[in-house]
Amino acid sequence: MSKTFFSLFRSPSVQKGCRLASNAAPVENRLVHIENQFESVPPPKRDKDAFMGAIAMFKEKRGRGHVEFINSSLKFIKEYGVHKDLDTYKALLNVFPKGKMIPQNTFQKIFLHYPMQQNCCVKVLDEMEWHGVQPDKEIHDIVVNAFGEWNFATKKIKRMLYWMPKLKYSNKYLDRRTVEGKSLSDCELAGVALKMMSRDPATNVSLVKFKNDIMANEWIVLAQSPSQQRLLKQLNAGDELTTRSAEPLQEFVKEEMDEDYTNWYEDWLKRRESSKRTIHEQQNEVILALGAIFRYDNDTAFRWVEELQKTNKNLENLRIRLRIDGKSLI
Amino acid sequence: MLSEDLRAGLPFFCWIWHASVQVLRQCAERGEYDSGLSDFTVLSKLVHARSRVQAQSLSSEAAKEKDLEDVSQKSGRFSIKTLDTAVPVERRSLSRGLAMNKFEKDFMIFPEYTDTDDVRNIEGFVEILRKSLDLSVDPKELEKEECLTTEVLETLQSNAAFALAVPKEFGGCGMVNKDTMKVFEELSKDWNIFANVWVPHVVGNLITIYGTEQQKEEFLPKIAQGKLRPAIALFKDVSASSCSVTQGTSGQSLISAEGVKVMGVHNANFFVVFGTSQNRSTNQEESSCYLVDVTALDEVSKLKFVRDTTLGLKAVDVGRVNITTQVKEGQVLGGVGNGKEIGSELIGSGRMPLAASAVGLAKRILRDVAVLCNKTPSRVAANSSLAEDSRAQRIVTNLALQVYGLESAVYYLAGMIDEGMTVVVDIENALISFLTRNLLESVVSVLLELGGVVSSDTSFPFEKLIRDISTLLSLVEDGADVEKIALATVATWTTSTGHQRITSTLKRFLKQESENEALRNPGLTHYIAEHAHPSLQKACQDLEFSMSRINAVMSKMVGSKGKNIEQDYGSLEALVTVLKNNFVMVSTISRASRSYSIGLRNSDIELAWATMICSRLSRMTWFELDALSDLFGLVKLNPSLLAAGRAVFDLGGYVIESPLERNW
Numbered sequence: 001m002s003k004t005f006f007s008l009f010r011s012p013s014v015q016k017g018c019r020l021a022s023n024a025a026p027v028e029n030r031l032v033h034i035e036n037q038f039e040s041v042p043p044p045k046r047d048k049d050a051f052m053g054a055i056a057m058f059k060e061k062r063g064r065g066h067v068e069f070i071n072s073s074l075k076f077i078k079e080y081g082v083h084k085d086l087d088t089y090k091a092l093l094n095v096f097p098k099g100k101m102i103p104q105n106t107f108q109k110i111f112l113h114y115p116m117q118q119n120c121c122v123k124v125l126d127e128m129e130w131h132g133v134q135p136d137k138e139i140h141d142i143v144v145n146a147f148g149e150w151n152f153a154t155k156k157i158k159r160m161l162y163w164m165p166k167l168k169y170s171n172k173y174l175d176r177r178t179v180e181g182k183s184l185s186d187c188e189l190a191g192v193a194l195k196m197m198s199r200d201p202a203t204n205v206s207l208v209k210f211k212n213d214i215m216a217n218e219w220i221v222l223a224q225s226p227s228q229q230r231l232l233k234q235l236n237a238g239d240e241l242t243t244r245s246a247e248p249l250q251e252f253v254k255e256e257m258d259e260d261y262t263n264w265y266e267d268w269l270k271r272r273e274s275s276k277r278t279i280h281e282q283q284n285e286v287i288l289a290l291g292a293i294f295r296y297d298n299d300t301a302f303r304w305v306e307e308l309q310k311t312n313k314n315l316e317n318l319r320i321r322l323r324i325d326g327k328s329l330i
Numbered sequence: 331m332l333s334e335d336l337r338a339g340l341p342f343f344c345w346i347w348h349a350s351v352q353v354l355r356q357c358a359e360r361g362e363y364d365s366g367l368s369d370f371t372v373l374s375k376l377v378h379a380r381s382r383v384q385a386q387s388l389s390s391e392a393a394k395e396k397d398l399e400d401v402s403q404k405s406g407r408f409s410i411k412t413l414d415t416a417v418p419v420e421r422r423s424l425s426r427g428l429a430m431n432k433f434e435k436d437f438m439i440f441p442e443y444t445d446t447d448d449v450r451n452i453e454g455f456v457e458i459l460r461k462s463l464d465l466s467v468d469p470k471e472l473e474k475e476e477c478l479t480t481e482v483l484e485t486l487q488s489n490a491a492f493a494l495a496v497p498k499e500f501g502g503c504g505m506v507n508k509d510t511m512k513v514f515e516e517l518s519k520d521w522n523i524f525a526n527v528w529v530p531h532v533v534g535n536l537i538t539i540y541g542t543e544q545q546k547e548e549f550l551p552k553i554a555q556g557k558l559r560p561a562i563a564l565f566k567d568v569s570a571s572s573c574s575v576t577q578g579t580s581g582q583s584l585i586s587a588e589g590v591k592v593m594g595v596h597n598a599n600f601f602v603v604f605g606t607s608q609n610r611s612t613n614q615e616e617s618s619c620y621l622v623d624v625t626a627l628d629e630v631s632k633l634k635f636v637r638d639t640t641l642g643l644k645a646v647d648v649g650r651v652n653i654t655t656q657v658k659e660g661q662v663l664g665g666v667g668n669g670k671e672i673g674s675e676l677i678g679s680g681r682m683p684l685a686a687s688a689v690g691l692a693k694r695i696l697r698d699v700a701v702l703c704n705k706t707p708s709r710v711a712a713n714s715s716l717a718e719d720s721r722a723q724r725i726v727t728n729l730a731l732q733v734y735g736l737e738s739a740v741y742y743l744a745g746m747i748d749e750g751m752t753v754v755v756d757i758e759n760a761l762i763s764f765l766t767r768n769l770l771e772s773v774v775s776v777l778l779e780l781g782g783v784v785s786s787d788t789s790f791p792f793e794k795l796i797r798d799i800s801t802l803l804s805l806v807e808d809g810a811d812v813e814k815i816a817l818a819t820v821a822t823w824t825t826s827t828g829h830q831r832i833t834s835t836l837k838r839f840l841k842q843e844s845e846n847e848a849l850r851n852p853g854l855t856h857y858i859a860e861h862a863h864p865s866l867q868k869a870c871q872d873l874e875f876s877m878s879r880i881n882a883v884m885s886k887m888v889g890s891k892g893k894n895i896e897q898d899y900g901s902l903e904a905l906v907t908v909l910k911n912n913f914v915m916v917s918t919i920s921r922a923s924r925s926y927s928i929g930l931r932n933s934d935i936e937l938a939w940a941t942m943i944c945s946r947l948s949r950m951t952w953f954e955l956d957a958l959s960d961l962f963g964l965v966k967l968n969p970s971l972l973a974a975g976r977a978v979f980d981l982g983g984y985v986i987e988s989p990l991e992r993n994w
Contacts (some may be wrong), residue, residue: 136994164991170555172981201980258893259831265412265821268896273670 008168028141037069037074046087051080055091062109063277066095067120074127084180086139091122093142102148112152119148125160134180134294135160184191187219190292197290199279204239208307220304223290232288237317241288257321298322371958374420408678408820409671410756410811412825419826424746425757426822428912429905433856433874433882439747440920443508452509459489460516460921462524465837469794472522472645476496477596480545480632485558491517491527493554496534500550507682507744512685515690521798522645524687526805529594533560535679536619540664541695542673543963545621549600561594561635561647562602562676564805574656575607577666583607585620587916593805596647598626598635602676604669622653623660631655642797660834678759684806685766686741689960692733692773695792699726699780709782722780729769729776731946734939735914736765742917759912770799816902819909820993823884831889838889845882849959852878862923872948880908904954913946918943 036279037054051073070092082088101114112118121143126137133155143157156296170178173196187207194205203225210218235241280287289308293300301324309315412418413426420427420434427434443449466485470480478486486492494510505513510531517524535555537545548962552558563573567603573587592601601622604633609616632806637649664672703717703726718724726878739762777792778785784793823829828905832838852875857869884905895901924939925933 002897006677134994161994168993200984260825261821261829261893264893265413265818267823268817269814 033287038073038080040121042202044080046076046080048080048082048085049078051082051088051113052091054280059095066097069117070095070120072126073125078125083127086128086133089124089128089133090139090142093121093139093146096146098145101146103151104189109150114147118147118151118153120155125156126152127279129160129164134164159240186294187221187292190219194221194223194290194292198223198225200227202226203288203290218294218300220294220300220307222304222307224308225280225310228280231278231280231286231313233314233315235277235318238319240321241315242321242323243305264275293324296322296324319327345589346386366473374443383652386605398654408681408756409674410760410761410814413754420823423754423757423822425761425909425913426819427533427828427910428877428916429819429880430823430826430882431855431877433858433877435861437916438858438920438923440742440917440924442924445791452505452512454710455489455509456512456516459491459513460519462489463516463519463783467520469520469522472520473794475646476644478522478526478645483556486523486527489891490554491532492530492556494527495531495538496550496554497538500546500554502550502626503782504535508741508748510683511686511740511744512981514686516537517695518687519694521687521795521802522643522686525593525594525643525646528683528687529562530556530560531564531683532676532680533600535556535603536663536672537621538677540619540652540668542660544660545663546954549621551625554944555579556564558600559598560600560602561592561598561651563591564591565605573603573605573607573653575620577607577610582659583657585622585653585655585657587651589650589652590647592635592651593646593648598647600649601633601653601664603651606669606672607666609667616667616719617673618671619669620657621663622657624660628991629653640801641806642799642801649799667972678756681738681759681763681766682744685762686744687735688766688769688773689733689737689740691795692729692736692769695777696730696733697774699776716780725779726777729772731939731943732765732769732772733935735918735943735984736769738921739765739914742921757815757818757909758913760811761906761913764906764910765914767803770803774799783933812903813896813904814900815909816905817896819905820888822832824888827885829885831892838865845886848878848882849955852882852926862919863937865926865928866919866923866940866944867913869919869941869944869948871921872944873912876908876915876948876951879952880905880912883955899957904958907954908951911951915944915947 015318037058041050041054048177053074073092077083077088103109103113120261125135125143140157140161144152147153165202174192179189187209187310189268191205191207198205203223205221205223208220208222236299286295289312291301291304293304305315305320307320358628413422416430419430424434424437427437439623462485463482465567466479466481468479472482490503491513493502494505494513496504498504503509514524514528517527520796530553532535533551537553539551541549549558553560573585573590576586578584585603587603589603590603592603593600593602601624603620603622604617606615606617608614622633627633632654633647633651635649635651637648640646640648698718700989702713705721706716707944708714708716711919739758743762747755774796777796781790781792784790787793813953823916832841854874855878856874858874859867860868887901891898918940922933922936925936930936
């Protein structure tokens with residue numbers, strides 16, 4: 001009976017029938033197909049609580065169909081916005097029964113024991129790795145309790161536990177702890193992103209919030225360093241500036257061997273006393289400020305320029321060309 | 331023990347006697363040798379006749395050297411520059427020569443007065459000054475009044491403290507450098523007095539070197555009389571100050587200085603400022619030095635000085651000045667566009683007096699510490715004094731050796747300049763500023779360590795001194811021009827040795843082998859020990875090994891990195907440390923050798939101290955050079971050291987995680 005039920009659920013025709021039936025049944029008691037359990041929740045209500053509720057419901061009502069349930073849940077994990085949440089992955093892996101799938105004899109150990117389940121587990125762990133969710137000891141223990149100490153899926157989590165912490169901070173521009181597991185607002189995220197992008201350590205990042213009725217919950221983030229302010233101050237009246245999306249900087253300088261030692265010291269003195277090129281002065285452009293705006297259009301960008309003007313008086317004398325939404329606004 | 335020492339000293343005496351015969355012959359030919367002198371006087375005379383003999387032996391190059399000397403004099407004595415290779419570099423610059431593994435034996439003879447009367451004169455002068463200062467100076471009153479009291483000013487004026495280096499024709503004393511050093515040793519009785527004399531001294535030097543005849547006649551007599559109260563712009567200030575000059579027609583310019591940080595005599599009436607202007611022909615910015623005499627300002631001109639509240643040095647005016655005035659051509663010092671060079675001379679010429687004052691202070695501190703420690707009971711054992719405490723002895727040992735090193739270096743350098751030879755002392759002068767800073771920092775730390783709990787109290791007798799030192803160190807140039815010293819040395823090394831990189835792999839391999847061998851077993855080539863007392867043989871060997879190794883390392887560095895070495899601050903700093911050690915070793919060896927040979931009091935202690943200093947420094951040098959030669963091996967020590975500082979700046983502080991932090 002169970003096999004039939006299983007296959008029925010997997011059959012496309014039965015699935016269709018089920019979906020129709022489920023639509024008609026009351027929400028609490030209706031019979032829902034595994035995949036439909038996630039699909040049936042209307043998009044505005046799709047959140048972590050709903051996702052965890054579905055898992056809890058599955059664990060409560062069923063003792064089988066784990067692989068199907070997990071596979072279908074992985075399809076929706078992003079839609080529910082829980083793809084970067086470690087608790088969700090733990091709950092998903094906890095769906096597997098404990099002890100039953102641990103190999104007991106040598107043959108079971110040699111051959112892949114419960115291959116579908118193990119592959120499914122690896123799939124969950126892959127998803128987790130892909131989204132950069134850091135594993136912890138608990139998730140390792142969950143997998144060990146389900147599949148044994150040295151099984152196929154367990155090796156995957158052990159390798160993840162070995163490598164992922166090593167590469168956790170490979171992006172030296174961001175301390176991921178400031179973002180991970182935190183519910184940051186848009187403007188806070190913008191601040192973190194600008195801090196990452198500003199290669200000048202002296203950069204000041206400031207937030208401007210509009211609190212009047214018309215501009216409620218609207219914000220602008222400014223990032224500018226003293227050397228950028230200085231560069232801006234040095235511009236002549238009438239110079240043209242452009243506002244557009246940011247591009248990567250050219251930070252690397254090729255070292256060449258110079259072996260002409262005549263007048264070395266005098267040349268070095270001159271070079272030393274001459275003004276240095278800042279990181280803001282790139283080959284084809286000079287970056288004078290960075291910013292983030294709540295809405296991507298020229299009008300908002302213009303407000304950002306106005307804010308910038310408060311600390312950079314020289315902006316009044318310059319011609320600013322905004323090219324945020326493709327249309328030029330001078 | 332003494333007889334052993336005498337026996338040990340005998341071969342040296344014999345040697346110097348042997349050498350003396352040749353020199354005496356030359357002297358006798360010129361009628362300079364007086365046969366009625368005793369042996370010791372002859373010996374003493376002999377050593378000091380060195381400069382004259384050498385001056386004549388160089389007669390073939392005299393004309394060329396004189397030209398160089400003229401240029402050198404004109405462009406200042408202390409601004410660091412490269413040397414041309416017309417004259418062997420080791421004969422003109424001690425440090426550069428040592429770095430090239432070239433040795434000039436004349437540098438091993440400690441320079442001193444030719445005439446004993448000169449020594450007695452300056453000793454008498456300093457004695458009177460010391461006593462007058464003891465009578466007139468009350469440190470607490472100086473702090474309270476926030477300026478030198480009339481009594482102190484009169485003492486300084488009556489002792490011609492403002493006229494030390496001003497030439498005689500302009501009403502000054504025209505003292506030689508050795509004299510000046512002796513006087514400055516006494517002036518650090520209170521750092522306020524030092525600073526009030528030091529600023530006019532430096533300004534007087536600048537005007538003597540760069541000033542026109544008219545400027546000299548106008549200002550130098552006033553400085554000598556103490557009527558001119560100068561203040562100088564501080565180069566260390568990088569905050570929001572500006573001094574721009576707009577050049578007008580007929581040689582007149584408008585100087586507009588805002589918030590320029592100056593340090594000077596109380597109620598200054600003469601300002602030395604550096605302004606930037608646009609060169610009309612090249613259209614580039616150039617810096618010039620301007621002399622602003624407050625008494626000669628017209629009604630339209632504006633000048634406002636606001637005093638800062640400093641931690642120490644309360645009787646010295648430190649603050650910001652705003653000046654708007656017309657300056658004439660005659661107020662530019664050393665011509666338009668020479669501001670940078672004059673600035674570096676300003677910094678350079680202040681270093682030796684400061685060093686001498688630091689030495690004087692440290693000597694007085696050691697004397698006071700000796701009295702206090704002998705009277706204070708030990709914190710460790712009953713019935714014993716703090717002076718018997720091993721730790722206290724160890725702390726004082728380090729300070730005493732530092733004082734001995736710096737004192738030797740300062741008087742060695744001053745004497746070299748006084749001898750009037752074509753010796754360039756730019757690098758040595760800059761090295762002295764490192765030694766001075768180290769000594770002053772050591773003085774503070776010794777006082778705190780020996781003082782113990784007492785030093786936490788505001789009634790601690792050295793409380794004012796500690797405040798004054800920290801203020802002074804933050805104001806005066808910190809001598810951190812490591813790059814200038816190192817690159818001037820390396821640049822001279824490359825031109826003098828005609829360095830060319832070896833492109834053949836085989837040749838490079840063979841050379842590498844020989845260089846490694848030279849580093850491991852340097853061997854003796856110059857036999858420097860022959861030119862010093864036999865007791866200092868070990869010290870001389872250490873010096874010679876160091877010379878040989880530095881040459882090998884330099885060759886390796888330049889061969890591997892070429893001019894890119896200028897980017898590698900870590901290597902340059904190590905090089906400067908080695909140069910500094912070499913300089914101290916040469917000056918202490920030659921001083922101790924002289925002292926023992928002529929039988930000065932406690933000269934046996936000097937020998938021990940010199941040997942200890944050389945032993946320590948040579949090991950430090952070996953470590954630095956080893957690290958440098960390893961630079962291109964697997965352990966890239968210096969770049970990684972720098973990377974730590976860079977990471978702190980880039981990432982905004984100490985970003986290393988706590989050792990207790992877990993990652994999962």
